[in-house]
Every structure is written in structure tokens, then in C-alpha cells.
Amino acid sequence: MFGAMVSFAQSNAEKQVTETVLAVHKAIFVNKDSLALESLFAPQLTYGHSGGKVENRKETIDNVSQNKSTYTNIEAKVLSVNIQGNTAASRYLLTGTETKPDGKSTELKLNILQVWI
Amino acid sequence: MLTMSSLVIGQDTTGLKKATVLLNEALLKKDSSVLMQLLDNNISYGHSNGWIQSKSDVVEDFASGKISYTKLEVSDEKFQIQQQAVAIRNITTVEGVVSGNSFKMSLQVLQVWKRIKVKWVLIARQSVKLI
Numbered sequence: 486m487f488g489a490m491v492s493f494a495q496s497n498a499e500k501q502v503t504e505t506v507l508a509v510h511k512a513i514f515v516n517k518d519s520l521a522l523e524s525l526f527a528p529q530l531t532y533g534h535s536g537g538k539v540e541n542r543k544e545t546i547d548n549v550s551q552n553k554s555t556y557t558n559i560e561a562k563v564l565s566v567n568i569q570g571n572t573a574a575s576r577y578l579l580t581g582t583e584t585k586p587d588g589k590s591t592e593l594k595l596n597i598l599q600v601w602i
Numbered sequence: 603m604l605t606m607s608s609l610v611i612g613q614d615t616t617g618l619k620k621a622t623v624l625l626n627e628a629l630l631k632k633d634s635s636v637l638m639q640l641l642d643n644n645i646s647y648g649h650s651n652g653w654i655q656s657k658s659d660v661v662e663d664f665a666s667g668k669i670s671y672t673k674l675e676v677s678d679e680k681f682q683i684q685q686q687a688v689a690i691r692n693i694t695t696v697e698g699v700v701s702g703n704s705f706k707m708s709l710q711v712l713q714v715w716k717r718i719k720v721k722w723v724l725i726a727r728q729s730v731k732l733i
Contacts, residue, residue: 529682531691537710537732539691564654567644567725569716572687574726576646576654596654598646598728600714602686 499566502573506599510561510577512549519550527602535595553586556593564596573601613683618715621722622690626674632664641724642716648728650709651700671698687716687725693732708732 505525512521523546532545540548559581567574579595621640628636638661641647647655655663663669679692690713697706709729716725 527684529684531682531689531712533691533710533712533728533730535730537708537730539710565644565646567642567646569642569644569718569725570686572714572716572725574646574714576648594652596648596652598648598712598726600687600689600726602684 496568498568498573502566502568502575502601503563505601506563506566506575506577507561509599510579510597514556514559514561514579514581517549517552519546522546522549555584557582557584559593571602575599575601613685613688614717615681615683615688618681618688618717618722621715621724622676622713625724626676626694629664630671630674632667632670634661634665637661637664639721642718645724646726648726650707650729650731669698669700671696673697687714689714694729 508521509525512518512525526542526546528542530542530545532540532542534540559579562578564576564578576596576598579593579597581593582590583593584590624636625640627633628640638657641657641660643657645657645660647657647660649655673696675695676692677695679690682689682691690711692711692713694709694711695707696709698704708731710732711729712727713724714726715722
């Protein structure tokens with residue numbers, strides 16, 4: 486009961502941002518759902534990877550739908566939501582295991598920044 | 603999330619480029635008063651080594667000398683101007699010292715700036731090491 490009260494204390498806007506952040510996360514790492522990304526990504530989206538590669542909207546969606554890695558034990562925890570008027574910046578921590586088609590596995594621990602307008 | 607409306611009103615970016623230059627100058631000079639003005643109170647400031655810092659973390663680390671930059675050189679800068687905010691990506695070549703260890707590398711940097719009242723503030727920042 487107390488937990489429920491705490492979650493209700495969170496502002497509606499924060500809750501909305503948190504849900505949307507996790508929707509993108511799921512579309513990329515859980516469901517590889519390019520249709521969901523089509524509706525969530527802004528036309529001018531840029532998507533930066535941890536190695537410095539930056540993709541545009543189309544490249545990102547194409548690569549998600551063609552991604553042959555499998556992800557296991559994936560967990561996502563929203564760490565912060567910063568809402569400034571009609572803009573929100575949120576961070577979440579992604580952990581889990583990525584297994585490539587060749588069988589090689591990598592432990593993932595990524596602090597991911599998403600910006601919403 | 604808002605989708606783009608059919609009528610896109612141009613964002614007034616006066617002073618934005620200057621704010622980005624001031625930020626790098628403040629990082630080099632460890633000018634905490636300028637950093638206090640340019641960083642949003644709720645900024646999430648992510649470094650390439652995985653640190654995520656608050657505004658006070660960033661300001662204190664420069665003040666204490668935990669991080670010290672001797673060079674910050676920006677290239678290939680792209681502004682993505684939206685009505686609500688501006689996202690800037692650039693390559694920044696950095697040199698300096700962190701926790702006593704010197705470093706020299708190229709970063710892919712994302713900065714998100716928002717015009718709040720009359721001034722530009724940095725609301726989020728993330729860098730990754732270019733590999």
C-alpha cells in the first residue's frame with residue numbers, strides 16, 4: 486500500500502516520461518519492434534551508440550529490425566527524469582547479456598540518455 | 603511525446619553558440635560561477651567513463667581539481683534545432699587529468715540545450731569515447 490502511494494506521488498508528467506522511456510527500451514531490446522519505434526521517434530531523431538557511432542532515424546529503425554543479437558536477463562531501471570517545460574531528459578540503466586549470432590556474449594551495462602520533445 | 607505540428611515556429615537560437623563556447627571555456631578555466639549559470643539544476647551530466655553527475659558533482663569536481671582539462675577542441679558540430687530544445691552533437695578532442703591520470707581522447711558529445719526565459723541552459727549531456 487505504501488509503495489502504491491509513493492508511485493502516485495510521482496507527477497503525471499514524470500510517469501508518462503518514464504513509461505515512454507521504457508516503451509522505447511522494450512521496442513529496441515525486447516521486442517525489436519520497428520513499428521513501435523516509427524510512432525515513438527521524432528523525424529529528426531539521432532541515435533548515438535556507446536562506441537561513438539551516430540545513426541539517423543531510418544538507420545536506427547532498420548538496424549533494430551535487422552538486429553540478430555539476442556538479449557537475455559535484460560533489466561531497465563529509470564534513474565532520473567528532468568522535465569523542463571515541453572522537453573524531458575531521462576536516464577535509465579540497462580543491464581543484461583547480448584549474444585551475437587556467432588555465439589559471443591557480452592555483458593551490457595549502459596547508462597542511456599533519452600531526450601523527449 | 604508531441605509529434606511535429608504542421609506549423610513549425612523557428613526557435614530563436616540567439617546566444618546559443620556563445621553559450622556553448624562559454625561552457626567549454628568554463629570547463630577549461632574551472633570557472634564554477636559560469637558553470638552554475640549554464641548548467642540546469644537537474645542536469646544529468648554523463649561522462650565517457652560511465653559516470654553520471656549532478657550539477658554539484660560537476661562543479662565540485664572541477665573546483666577540487668579531480669578533473670582538469672588542458673584542451674577541449676570542438677569539431678564537426680551539428681545543431682539539431684527544435685522548437686522545444688536544441689540538441690548539439692560534436693566531436694571534442696580532450697586532454698587533461700582525471701584523478702591523477704592524464705588522458706587524451708576524442709569524444710562524441712551530445713548536449714541538449716533549452717532556452718529558459720532569456721538564457722540557454724544545458725539540461726543534459728553525454729559523451730562517449732570514440733573507438
